Amino acid sequence: MPSRPTAQNDALPPNVRDRHEAAAGAAPSPTLGMAGLLTALSALLLSVVSFAATGIAVPDIGASLRATAAEQSLVVSVYTLGFAAPMVVGGRLGDLYGRRRLFLLGMAGFTAASLASMLAPTITVLIVARALAGVSAAAMVPQVLATITASTQGRERARAVALFGATAGGATAVGQVLGGVLLSVPMVGAPWRTVFAMSVLMGVVAFLAALRWMPGTDAPGHRSLDLIGTALLGSALLALLVPLSQGGALGRPVWSRVLLAAVPVLFAAFWTRQHRLHRRGLVPLVPPPLLRLRPYRLGLVMALMLQSAFGAFTFLYALTTQTGLGWSPMNAALVLLPFALCFFAASIWSGRLAPRFGFRRLLTIGGIVQAVMLAVTAWSVLVQSDDLDAWTLAALLVGVGVGQALMFGPLVGAMIADVPAAFAGAASGVVQTVQQAAMGLGVAVAGGLLGSAVAGSGAAAVGQVYATALAVCMLVQAAFAIAFALCALALPKR
DSSP: OOOOOHHHHTTSOHHHHHHHHHHHHHSOOOOOHHHHHHHHHHHHHHHHHHHHHHHHHHHHHHHHHTOOHHHHHHHHHHHHHHHHTTHHHHHHHHHHHOHHHHHHHHHHHHHHHHHHHHHOSSHHHHHHHHHHHHHHHHHHTHHHHHHHHHHOOHHHHHHHHHHHHHHHHHHHHHHHHHHHHHHHSOOSSOTHHHHHHHHHHHHHHHHHHHHHHOOOOOOOSOOOOOHHHHHHHHHHHHHHHHIIIIITTTTOOHHHHHHHHHHHHHHHHHHHHHHHHHHTTOOOSSOGGGGGSHHHHHHHHHHHHHHHHHHHHHHHHHIIIIIISOOOHHHHHHHHHHHHHHHHHHHHHHHHHHHHHOHHHHHHHHHHHHHHHHHHHHHHHHHHGGGOOHHHHHHHHHHHHHHHHHHHHHHHHHHHTTOOGGGHHHHHHHHHHHHHHHHHHHHHHHHHHHHHHHHTSOGGGHHHHHHHHHHHHHHHHHHHHHHHHHHHTTSOOO
């Protein structure tokens, strides 16, 4: 069977391209199949559901283990740091040593860390276990999109990417609902332990399924890892994410500003090294040819806008409904459930439409739909203020979910359309690192602005301040959706 078109192979350096083409001619690509796809998606589902459910359980964890507010914050943030910082490395290791192997190792580590979390006797043990769970997730999650890229084409890929988008977007609300349900079940001991017991059970099932159905998609080429580049990239991501996740709670100390100032220097040093390795015919951690692919390069900018706005929304939504309006965690989660279900259904629908109408058209329509629905929802929140009606909000968020589904899934599909299979893991790792960093950026900015607004308001007006902050966030998100749609017009027509 001939290799893929030159649009992909030309992105490879000569020595890697020769091995890639030889391997492509020697054996056909493995077939993913529906069972394999669902198995791969289980890693993404598990990682997001665990994160969302843990966020709901944090107050119960704090009361049970007598944790301070800072320690409770660490339970959530160390997972994010452990997940986001080594994501590119996890994707590249999958390229070099086998994506199925990294998937199994990551799933085993995640399950073991979840078990340690469930049994944690102290808050310190729990924080360490959550950090290890994040690192394990960074090993398994990049293999999901990389496996889809390496083992599917055409309509099959469009459907797989649609399910990927549906899982990524809907899992947050599903995790919140599951967390609320598990915390509401009467039991002896601390209810929060059932949240991690759920992760253990899901991890065991996913691991056994991967042994049976996960295809091997080893990339051809020399097995070497750029250790210096790994250290530079890891340092840059930590310098960015640590101040974003912890700096605000600590009052923006000097060290957080120093780290943020070092971020561009570290990224510049990393990227210079990647170009040097590529020119020498060696294998960089992030291949520079990836950013020569226009849909991939533009897609990263669009993903940054989409995820930062969504991160700010989810953060402000939780605080507005529970702290500002006094809703229970279950009530707040159930309002998001129609959003999640419609997001899931619309994502699958977009996968069927993508081969017919093209990514560019769907992305443009999605951006416009979301901008309109967000503006309407923001107006409703402003009018109702602290008397916000749950049914009205749930109904309006359905339209927001449809628009977001037409943005997320097709965006991923457009980005990976021309990515060579040999670079699938690196491409997946970069995409998901950008998404995680953007979410953290959105949360940090929203948290800082909300803190200033609440501090300057009277106690009687707190509910109104929270509602106003959520409405303003939605208006900013609508503006980002319009910019997203304009960027989509610059994508290729095919």
